[in-house]
Amino acid sequence: ATAQQLEFLKNSIKSIPDYPKPGILFRDVTSLLEDPQAFALSIELLVERYRDMGITKVVGTEARGFLFGAPVALGLGVGFVPVRKPGKLPRKTFAESYELEYGTDQLELHCDAISAGDRVLVVDDLLATGGTIEATVKLIRRAGGEVKHAAFVINLFDLSGEARLKAQGIESFSLVNFP
Ligand code: PRP
Numbered sequence: 001a002t003a004q005q006l007e008f009l010k011n012s013i014k015s016i017p018d019y020p021k022p023g024i025l026f027r028d029v030t031s032l033l034e035d036p037q038a039f040a041l042s043i044e045l046l047v048e049r050y051r052d053m054g055i056t057k058v059v060g061t062e063a064r065g066f067l068f069g070a071p072v073a074l075g076l077g078v079g080f081v082p083v084r085k086p087g088k089l090p091r092k093t094f095a096e097s098y099e100l101e102y103g104t105d106q107l108e109l110h111c112d113a114i115s116a117g118d119r120v121l122v123v124d125d126l127l128a129t130g131g132t133i134e135a136t137v138k139l140i141r142r143a144g145g146e147v148k149h150a151a152f153v154i155n156l157f158d159l160s161g162e163a164r165l166k167a168q169g170i171e172s173f174s175l176v177n178f179p
């Protein structure tokens with residue numbers, strides 16, 4: 001990726017003050033999705049980064065992880081596996097709880113969607129605290145998959161998600177960094 005390409009992507013992301021509450025500067029990836037050149041470039045750069053790395057499945061987490069994970073899977077020529085909020089997946093699932101700012105939520109993965117020997121890439125729109133992807137990684141490992149890499153469009157580096165994922169043996173990669 002060139003510095004110019006990454007600057008173009010960064011400029012396509014609108015920043016919304018005081019959303020969802022006062023003091024938060026929300027990095028809105030929907031403005032990137034609305035720009036077909038920015039959307040295509042984000043997918044191309046992620047596919048380029050992970051091509052020839054032996055990835056056999058891409059996992060994306062509901063909901064915004066689907067928007068980037070599914071096209072990256074197509075670009076890599078591998079299957080896409082959704083991790084979903086509780087009660088949405090019809091077959092047998094593994095479930096993991098994770099911390100939210102207030103209370104906890106749960107994520108689920110179809111037990112038979114990942115097999116031993118799968119080398120899984122996790123894709124999401126944005127890395128904040130890393131809680132969502134830590135839970136996602138635990139689900140993939142319970143299903144027998146190997147996961148060492150997670151890719152994001154945006155990293156909010158002040159929230160230290162990369163260090164949290166590193167502690168789980170995950171190397172993070174992000175196209176755009178914001179405080
Ligand atoms: C957002 C975002 C990431 C996660 C990042 O999803 O899409 O998945 O938060 O935060 P973390 O690193 O602190 O876990 P959200 O839970 O808002 O759900 P959505 O994709 O359905 O909007």
Ligand code: ADE
Nearest residue numbers: 024025026027028126128
């Ligand atoms: N998730 C957590 N913090 C966020 C922010 N500032 N912008 C977008 N998504 C977020």
